[in-house]
Amino acid sequence: MSNKILVTEDLTVNFDGFKALNQLNFSINVGELRVIIGPNGAGKTTFLDVITGKVKPTEGRITFKQHSNLRQLSEHQIAQLGIGRKFQTPRVYLNLTVRENLQLSCHRPKTVFSALLSPPSKAARQTVQGLLETIGLVLSADKPAQFLSHGEKQWLEIGMLVAQSPDLLLVDEPVAGLTDEETFQTGELLLSLAQSHSIIVIEHDMEFVRQIASHVTVLHQGSVLCEGSMESIQADPRVVEVYLGQTPEVA
Numbered sequence: 001m002s003n004k005i006l007v008t009e010d011l012t013v014n015f016d017g018f019k020a021l022n023q024l025n026f027s028i029n030v031g032e033l034r035v036i037i038g039p040n041g042a043g044k045t046t047f048l049d050v051i052t053g054k055v056k057p058t059e060g061r062i063t064f065k066q067h068s069n070l071r072q073l074s075e076h077q078i079a080q081l082g083i084g085r086k087f088q089t090p091r092v093y094l095n096l097t098v099r100e101n102l103q104l105s106c107h108r109p110k111t112v113f114s115a116l117l118s119p120p121s122k123a124a125r126q127t128v129q130g131l132l133e134t135i136g137l138v139l140s141a142d143k144p145a146q147f148l149s150h151g152e153k154q155w156l157e158i159g160m161l162v163a164q165s166p167d168l169l170l171v172d173e174p175v176a177g178l179t180d181e182e183t184f185q186t187g188e189l190l191l192s193l194a195q196s197h198s199i200i201v202i203e204h205d206m207e208f209v210r211q212i213a214s215h216v217t218v219l220h221q222g223s224v225l226c227e228g229s230m231e232s233i234q235a236d237p238r239v240v241e242v243y244l245g246q247t248p249e250v251a
Ligand SMILES: Nc1ncnc2c1ncn2[C@@H]1O[C@H](COP(=O)(O)OP(=O)(O)OP(=O)(O)O)[C@@H](O)[C@H]1O
Pocket: 015, 018, 020, 038, 039, 040, 041, 042, 043, 044, 045, 046, 047
């Protein structure tokens, strides 16, 4: 039990009679990179909404590290415990440079202005430089974020999340709309981050899933349908059935 960073027990979310999550039991180990797949409407995004406190569960329990029930906590408090979430649309300051965006995330300032007016310490500059290298944007460091490609903006936002030192990173569809090359690089970035973080990635792109996943969870109708290696998932007749007509590549 002690090597689990996150455990959910019988997690149910009831939207006016519709169970977006239905007795969902899930766990992930410290340092693991887990990919969650599942047909549209399976409950994947709702699952992240519940973990982060955006949606409160109707029933069930979430344990994160030593915190045995996140239900009482606000979204902000849950983030402070060490859960960082990357939404599908990048949330970066378009008028600020890549470096300034990263500096802001490291500072966790009260206001944007106070962070930009006070010069960063040497340690903070080194942290930002390390992040720039990790996300592969050293050469774009002084470019305003509005001039980045969609993929580069995704990497910047991942860097901004990592700057806050979360223990668990939640990443929802990071490669939607990216080029093949950007998709591959995003996979490499997540694999490198997985060396020092626990990560849950939701994704539909099966080639990308194959690139990064050692362990896959399939969600269907708000519950776990099955779990295992990519090979075992693809060979599972239940997975073939729920995907039939949706993502033929999996079938
Ligand atoms: N706030 C809400 N109120 C009512 N129903 C909702 C709400 N949020 C989500 N749902 C429903 O819950 C179900 C699960 O939605 P969710 O967004 O979690 O699916 P998903 O697996 O992320 O799908 P996709 O692959 O399309 O992103 C869907 O049927 C959706 O319409």
